[in-house]
Amino acid sequence: MNKSVTASAGKRGDKIRSDCYIEITKNNSGGIKLTLNSKVKTMYGTQIEDQIFEMCRFFNLRHANILVEDYGALPFTISARFELAIKRLDPKITCEYLPVFNKANSYKTTKDKFRRSRLYLPGNEPKFYPNAGLHKPDGIILDLEDSVAPTEKDAAQLIIRNALRAINFYGAERMVRINQLPKGLDDLEFIVPHNVHVILIPKVESAEQIIELENKVEDLKKKHKIKNDIYFMPIIESAKGVMNAYHIANASKYNCALTIGLEDYTADLGTQRTVEEKESFMARSTIVAAAKAVGIQPIDTVFSDVNDMEGLRKSTLEIKSLGFEGKGCIHPRQIKVIHEAFAPTNEEIEKAKTIVLAFDEAKQKGIGVVALGSKMIDAPVVKRAERTIKLAVQNNLLEQNWKLN
Amino acid sequence: MKLVKNAAGRFVPTSVNGEKQVPFKGVNKHKPIGNKVSPKISSCIDFPSDGNKVVKNLREALKKAGLKNGMTISTHHHLRNGDVVTNMLFDTIKSMGIKNIRWFPSASFPCHEHLIKYLDDGTIHHIEGSMNGPLGRYTTKGKMKGTGVLRSHGGRYQSIQDGEVKVDIAVIAAPTADPFGNATGDRGPSACGLLGFALADSQYADKVIVVTDNLIPFPCIPWQIQGNNVDHVVQVKSLGDPSKIVSGTTEVTKSPDRLLIAEYIAQFVEDAGILKDGFSFQAGAGGTTLAFALFLKEKMKAKGIKARFVRGGSTKYLVEMLEEGLTDYILDGQTFDLEGVRSMRENANHVNTSPFTSYNFHGKGNFASMLDTVVLGATEVDINFNANVVSHSDGYFASRNWRLAKLFIFKMYYSCNPII
Numbered sequence: 097m098n099k100s101v102t103a104s105a106g107k108r109g110d111k112i113r114s115d116c117y118i119e120i121t122k123n124n125s126g127g128i129k130l131t132l133n134s135k136v137k138t139m140y141g142t143q144i145e146d147q148i149f150e151m152c153r154f155f156n157l158r159h160a161n162i163l164v165e166d167y168g169a170l171p172f173t174i175s176a177r178f179e180l181a182i183k184r185l186d187p188k189i190t191c192e193y194l195p196v197f198n199k200a201n202s203y204k205t206t207k208d209k210f211r212r213s214r215l216y217l218p219g220n221e222p223k224f225y226p227n228a229g230l231h232k233p234d235g236i237i238l239d240l241e242d243s244v245a246p247t248e249k250d251a252a253q254l255i256i257r258n259a260l261r262a263i264n265f266y267g268a269e270r271m272v273r274i275n276q277l278p279k280g281l282d283d284l285e286f287i288v289p290h291n292v293h294v295i296l297i298p299k300v301e302s303a304e305q306i307i308e309l310e311n312k313v314e315d316l317k318k319k320h321k322i323k324n325d326i327y328f329m330p331i332i333e334s335a336k337g338v339m340n341a342y343h344i345a346n347a348s349k350y351n352c353a354l355t356i357g358l359e360d361y362t363a364d365l366g367t368q369r370t371v372e373e374k375e376s377f378m379a380r381s382t383i384v385a386a387a388k389a390v391g392i393q394p395i396d397t398v399f400s401d402v403n404d405m406e407g408l409r410k411s412t413l414e415i416k417s418l419g420f421e422g423k424g425c426i427h428p429r430q431i432k433v434i435h436e437a438f439a440p441t442n443e444e445i446e447k448a449k450t451i452v453l454a455f456d457e458a459k460q461k462g463i464g465v466v467a468l469g470s471k472m473i474d475a476p477v478v479k480r481a482e483r484t485i486k487l488a489v490q491n492n493l494l495e496q497n498w499k500l501n
Numbered sequence: 502m503k504l505v506k507n508a509a510g511r512f513v514p515t516s517v518n519g520e521k522q523v524p525f526k527g528v529n530k531h532k533p534i535g536n537k538v539s540p541k542i543s544s545c546i547d548f549p550s551d552g553n554k555v556v557k558n559l560r561e562a563l564k565k566a567g568l569k570n571g572m573t574i575s576t577h578h579h580l581r582n583g584d585v586v587t588n589m590l591f592d593t594i595k596s597m598g599i600k601n602i603r604w605f606p607s608a609s610f611p612c613h614e615h616l617i618k619y620l621d622d623g624t625i626h627h628i629e630g631s632m633n634g635p636l637g638r639y640t641t642k643g644k645m646k647g648t649g650v651l652r653s654h655g656g657r658y659q660s661i662q663d664g665e666v667k668v669d670i671a672v673i674a675a676p677t678a679d680p681f682g683n684a685t686g687d688r689g690p691s692a693c694g695l696l697g698f699a700l701a702d703s704q705y706a707d708k709v710i711v712v713t714d715n716l717i718p719f720p721c722i723p724w725q726i727q728g729n730n731v732d733h734v735v736q737v738k739s740l741g742d743p744s745k746i747v748s749g750t751t752e753v754t755k756s757p758d759r760l761l762i763a764e765y766i767a768q769f770v771e772d773a774g775i776l777k778d779g780f781s782f783q784a785g786a787g788g789t790t791l792a793f794a795l796f797l798k799e800k801m802k803a804k805g806i807k808a809r810f811v812r813g814g815s816t817k818y819l820v821e822m823l824e825e826g827l828t829d830y831i832l833d834g835q836t837f838d839l840e841g842v843r844s845m846r847e848n849a850n851h852v853n854t855s856p857f858t859s860y861n862f863h864g865k866g867n868f869a870s871m872l873d874t875v876v877l878g879a880t881e882v883d884i885n886f887n888a889n890v891v892s893h894s895d896g897y898f899a900s901r902n903w904r905l906a907k908l909f910i911f912k913m914y915y916s917c918n919p920i921i
Contacts, residue, residue: 135895136894227761230758230761231757427757428757428761429757
């Protein structure tokens with residue numbers, strides 16, 4: 097008698113789209129019996145079947161009944177679901193079926209890149225991935241933490257790994273939020289080899305956690321021969337974290353930004369978020385000071401009412417005045433509002449232009465020290481002015497070749 | 502079936518349902534000469550001098566109209582998915598034992614799934630007009646006894662006036678009518694806005710039956726369908742489900758991807774230099790095109806310009822533009838929500854039109870070619886601007902081609918008239 101074992105992965109149901117459900121029942125004989133139900137069978141049935149058979153060969157699966165219920169899943173999703181089903185069937189399997197790395201995704205990032213907006217995408221929802229970059233956020237965060245059900249963490253790891261390889265992010269910084277440490281350390285092998293730019297670390301409370309993470313990342317970089325820098329963005333979400341903010345910010349040279357999660361922070365305080373946000377004022381200002389003290393970017397939490405664009409605009413202007421340089425998004429429509437709020441004012445642009453021109457002139461004359469009127473201008477001031485100019489150009493407030501006019 | 506290669510390189514039949522067809526000859530190559538058809542001469546002798554054309558019921562009206570096997574019966578789609586009249590009509594035809602009807606609707610909806618049993622049993626021989634939703638699947642699967650023929654909205658008008666399709670009996674569901682047959686869609690418990698798609702049927706059909714659930718004393722003012730063209734009036738309890746006839750409100754899409762598309766379109770219109778004082782545009786009632794209209798409105802306000810006219814399908818968003826002075830007129834083709842219906846009733850600058858004005862290629866010009874910009878959906882578009890608005894990518898007739906049919910007209914009439 098045949099001994100059968102069954103495992104499944106993915107999602108099924110009327111409301112599912114851009115995803116699939118795969119069920120594998122392993123047999124001792126009979127070959128591969130594939131049943132494919134797909135609303136796009138007319139167009140893509142053959143490709144899906146080919147992909148499944150190829151994966152069977154890859155994982156050396158010879159005798160099985162395979163059910164694929166497809167709701168318009170892209171190949172990177174189908175392969176993630178299939179790989180998960182296989183690995184749930186036999187947890188001893190360690191080899192990875194990696195999608196071809198999309199050449200459009202080989203770009204790198206820099207420590208001081210603009211991080212005005214970062215768009216959170218739930219880790220186990222591949223339907224949001226292909227178009228996210230079209231909304232032009234500064235960064236896209238594939239989330240393994242709060243948006244993923246505890247039972248689906250393994251599913252999200254594979255989806256995110258495949259997405260990092262296959263999905264075009266259209267130039268957005270490629271970020272992943274891992275799980276709370278130490279569990280989050282297990283997520284690293286799914287992202288470090290696949291050109292992740294920034295790792296967001298939730299609920300950080302001490303510098304030691306960052307150091308432990310850095311060590312693991314360094315090990316993996318060596319193992320996979322990764323040369324480029326991978327940056328960290330610790331998320332402070334507790335009273336203890338706020339009190340340790342400076343040490344956390346200073347814990348690694350790879351920290352590029354420090355951010356705050358206010359839902360958990362206010363819960364930790366035993367209070368609630370209000371519109372006035374008085375309860376988080378001290379925490380926010382502490383984050384800003386800690387980040388600025390070590391020369392990295394302070395980034396604010398998300399704005400959770402996706403229908404209140406005016407509230408978002410006000411909130412962004414408010415936190416900009418506190419010193420923050422970016423804000424989280426949970427909906428693509430928030431991106432533009434945030435970018436507009438972070439755009440420099442005319443006054444700021446004019447001042448920046450004067451500084452940059454004075455600096456250029458001093459350079460031409462070979463003068464080491466730049467003065468504007470009676471004020472000395474040092475390097476950080478020039479750098480800040482240059483960023484203001486860059487932002488102004490990005491927001492169409494200034495011509496690219498403004499110096500010529 | 503004899504097939505010939507048309508100018509688009511496709512093999513097409515020269516005869517469909519026993520009627521001769523003209524294969525596509527190339528853009529602007531088909532220009533028939535001759536006269537339009539005209540309806541039979543009627544005489545007042547045959548109509549009551551008190552103007553009361555009300556008959557007992559639909560069965561009686563069909564009997565008086567001389568219903569026979571093989572006739573062409575037309576209906577309009579202004580009651581959309583709330584329509585019960587068409588279903589009632591074919592229940593009646595079936596009960597009279599009549600067979601082989603050519604049903605000639607201006608569009609069909611999921612509510613017309615009811616008619617599949619009449620396609621199965623031969624009461625309806627084939628559909629000529631549009632086949633969407635369940636009827637689209639039925640047609641695509643090849644189950645229809647005859648061959649389904651797709652007509653665009655303007656092409657439908659043209660086919661009637663040119664005599665390609667002779668309508669024997671037009672059954673016009675009218676939300677308000679008087680006993681003489683004057684009728685309007687802009688009021689009454691089943692108000693749907695305008696009845697423009699029934700205009701050609703009322704002008705050219707041999708017999709015209711108006712069915713209403715809101716019979717008012719003569720005269721029905723203003724009338725959209727003229728009673729002098731009407732043979733019989735039938736009063737029924739209800740034309741259908743008002744909530745499915747017009748939306749309470751049409752809604753802008755919430756999908757960020759669709760909003761982005763809409764924003765790009767508005768940006769394109771601005772960058773293309775079309776957005777000038779006195780310009781004109783048409784946008785449908787789909788979530789994306791509605792969003793386009795809103796983005797366009799912001800740009801118009803920012804630039805301080807207004808449109809001379811907007812071509813409807815009207816919605817509350819176009820009505821707001823009219824009432825805020827951002828356009829002089831709405832030239833309406835069909836009314837999609839209650840605000841549109843109210844505006845049509847109350848605002849003289851919200852004007853009824855019919856496919857004759859805009860999409861009929863055999864006329865002395867058309868509004869469609871005069872529009873500065875039109876935004877319409879398509880299920881597939883290629884990089885040479887060919888668009889598919891007829892079927893889904895899997896080959897099934899699209900569920901919403903009644904709405905998409907307008908784009909089809911543009912393609913069809915500017916490149917290949919008629920399509921076969």
